[in-house]
Amino acid sequence: MRPVYMVSGGITKFSKASPNKDFRYMVKESFDSAMADVPDLTLDRIDGSVASYFSDHFTRQLMAGIMVHDYLGLTPKPSRRIESGGATGGMCFQSAWEAIASGRMDVVAAFGFETMSHVNTWKGNEFIALASDTNFDYPVGGFYTGYYAMMVKRHMHEFGTTVEQLAAVSVKNHKNAMHNPYAQFPAELTIQDVLNSEMVSDPLKRLDICVMSDGAATAILASEEMAYKLTDKPIRITGVGTGTDAMRLADRPSREVILLPHENPEDYKNLKYPGVHSFRGGRVAAKEAYKMAKIENPLEELDFVELHDAFTSSEIQTYEDLGLCKYGDGGKFVESGAADLNGKVPVNPSGGLLACGHPVGATGLMQSVFAFWQLQGNVSKHFGGDGALQLKNPKRGLIHSHAGTGTYITVSIMERGF
Amino acid sequence: MAEKNISSTKLEEVEQGCVLYNLDPIIMKYHYEVDYIHSYAQDSPFFAGLAKGELKGSRCTKCGSTFGTPRSHCMNCGAPTEWMDLPLNGKIHTFTTCYFGGQEFLDETPFTLIMVEWPGVDTFFLSRLVGVAPEDVQIGMEVKARFRRLSQFKPTDVYFVKADV
Numbered sequence: 001m002r003p004v005y006m007v008s009g010g011i012t013k014f015s016k017a018s019p020n021k022d023f024r025y026m027v028k029e030s031f032d033s034a035m036a037d038v039p040d041l042t043l044d045r046i047d048g049s050v051a052s053y054f055s056d057h058f059t060r061q062l063m064a065g066i067m068v069h070d071y072l073g074l075t076p077k078p079s080r081r082i083e084s085g086g087a088t089g090g091m092c093f094q095s096a097w098e099a100i101a102s103g104r105m106d107v108v109a110a111f112g113f114e115t116m117s118h119v120n121t122w123k124g125n126e127f128i129a130l131a132s133d134t135n136f137d138y139p140v141g142g143f144y145t146g147y148y149a150m151m152v153k154r155h156m157h158e159f160g161t162t163v164e165q166l167a168a169v170s171v172k173n174h175k176n177a178m179h180n181p182y183a184q185f186p187a188e189l190t191i192q193d194v195l196n197s198e199m200v201s202d203p204l205k206r207l208d209i210c211v212m213s214d215g216a217a218t219a220i221l222a223s224e225e226m227a228y229k230l231t232d233k234p235i236r237i238t239g240v241g242t243g244t245d246a247m248r249l250a251d252r253p254s255r256e257v258i259l260l261p262h263e264n265p266e267d268y269k270n271l272k273y274p275g276v277h278s279f280r281g282g283r284v285a286a287k288e289a290y291k292m293a294k295i296e297n298p299l300e301e302l303d304f305v306e307l308h309d310a311f312t313s314s315e316i317q318t319y320e321d322l323g324l325c326k327y328g329d330g331g332k333f334v335e336s337g338a339a340d341l342n343g344k345v346p347v348n349p350s351g352g353l354l355a356c357g358h359p360v361g362a363t364g365l366m367q368s369v370f371a372f373w374q375l376q377g378n379v380s381k382h383f384g385g386d387g388a389l390q391l392k393n394p395k396r397g398l399i400h401s402h403a404g405t406g407t408y409i410t411v412s413i414m415e416r417g418f
Numbered sequence: 419m420a421e422k423n424i425s426s427t428k429l430e431e432v433e434q435g436c437v438l439y440n441l442d443p444i445i446m447k448y449h450y451e452v453d454y455i456h457s458y459a460q461d462s463p464f465f466a467g468l469a470k471g472e473l474k475g476s477r478c479t480k481c482g483s484t485f486g487t488p489r490s491h492c493m494n495c496g497a498p499t500e501w502m503d504l505p506l507n508g509k510i511h512t513f514t515t516c517y518f519g520g521q522e523f524l525d526e527t528p529f530t531l532i533m534v535e536w537p538g539v540d541t542f543f544l545s546r547l548v549g550v551a552p553e554d555v556q557i558g559m560e561v562k563a564r565f566r567r568l569s570q571f572k573p574t575d576v577y578f579v580k581a582d583v
């Protein structure tokens with residue numbers, strides 16, 4: 001496998017609706033902003049693209065990927081579309097990585113989008129719920145917030161996680177987004193604001209849940225030789241991992257915890273795993289990525305994490321899957337401030353999905369762009385001179401993309417290459 | 419039906435349209451729906467069972483794994499499974515009450531979803547709990563299956579109530 005680098009990235013401001021720009025135009029905007037950052041990269045040096053979008057229902061257009069590729073001026077070069085639910089963006093990023101690692105291509109544009117504003121919120125929830133088993137799960141009350149609510153109820157039962165701990169995630173991420181001009185929903189909130197927000201699916205309230213968005217993002221990946229030609233600040237992708245689990249939440253087994261290098265079997269003597277309280281796929285993805293990136297103790301060796309916080313509960317569950325703390329300690333982890341902007345390992349310094357929005361196909365790529373700017377030390381440059389979210393000298397970050405009830409999960413490790 | 423005049427040089431005008439919200443850009447709303455022919459295929463006996471008041475899971479013929487949902491092949495070893503009758507009494511593994519939902523279910527809110535667990539069955543079953551106030555639902559609560567008299571051949575043909583009612 002050849003080393004792979006990210007050389008540039010671009011995003012649109014995520015918004016509730018974007019009637020003045022269709023999906024092609026939005027991607028073009030993110031693509032052009034990525035291209036503008038690497039002036040030596042001309043269209044003819046791009047070998048192909050990978051398209052990321054989740055739902056044909058939202059687009060009401062099959063083969064929308066080629067329409068974007070065409071619009072960007074990349075035909076007749078190779079392109080493909082990736083779809084893996086909420087993890088589509090992360091999977092697209094890894095697909096582009098594969099094209100370069102294998103030697104097939106030297107420069108690849110990974111682009112993603114979603115336009116969710118074309119139906120009302122409750123129809124949108126129905127479209128998203130079609131990504132649950134339509135014979136057995138959808139007809140019973142197809143609603144993703146309901147599925148996540150059941151998972152966190154069990155997490156609370158097993159480990160004593162509290163609604164205040166869930167709310168702390170919301171407060172942290174919305175607050176970080178106050179300094180992110182791309183975010184859809186920055187806010188200064190209190191724990192009480194979150195607890196007082198409307199109950200959606202017990203215990204998850206309105207402010208525990210990300211919003212629907214229109215948006216696009218582009219990441220440009222390159223081989224080592226091309227990367228150093230194009231930029232003096234390339235970011236190396238040193239590890240990729242992907243995990244899966246059964247589509248139906250009901251089909252999750254009760255087994256032993258899959259251990260990371262720094263964990264012991266004694267840590268989890270009586271824990272049935274994953275059940276419905278944890279994401280086995282997230283653990284598998286982390287394990288594979290850590291092995292490739294030679295990470296032994298993620299808490300000590302990662303400088304920040306951008307993870308898929310579609311719900312406050314899934315951020316807490318994901319701390320544990322990623323091994324930032326032990327299974328069961330996720331609630332205490334956020335409470336301790338360890339995930340704060342100035343904490344031990346800042347989690348979602350960008351504001352995450354909760355505050356940035358979640359235009360599904362763009363989301364995983366958005367994370368890669370924020371991580372890229374963070375590692376380049378360029379946050380201020382891209383955030384209109386506001387450097388409040390720039391971490392001090394970060395060398396290694398993790399991005400995490402997540403689908404379904406933990407059905408597809410990707411973890412990628414990014415490191416400063418200069 | 420009027421005869422088509424193939425020599426006409428004018429495209430026929432029609433009185434169909436959509437709701438126009440805005441002109442710059444042009445934003446419109448129109449309706450779309452389809453008739454869809456669906457087969458439950460190998461899972462059909464599960465739905466037929468619900469119509470007879472039976473709840474069917476799967477047991478692996480090779481490794482003995484048991485599943486609270488229909489799976490014609492074992493997710494652990496790949497061998498074919500056989501149907502097994504699940505107990506009609508079980509316990510709540512986890513639950514939630516939904517106050518919102520997808521559009522199709524909005525007018526059914528609030529409704530309570532549960533995962534049912536059985537001793538000796540390796541996985542769970544998703545269903546609705548009926549007749550228990552949201553604040554009274556608890557993990558570990560004993561529940562029993564009830565079946566709709568008029569089958570709709572949907573997983574909601576079975577639902578659960580408190581075991582002691």
Ligand SMILES: [Zn+2]
Pocket residue numbers: 478479480481482483492493494495496497
């Ligand atoms: Zn088996």
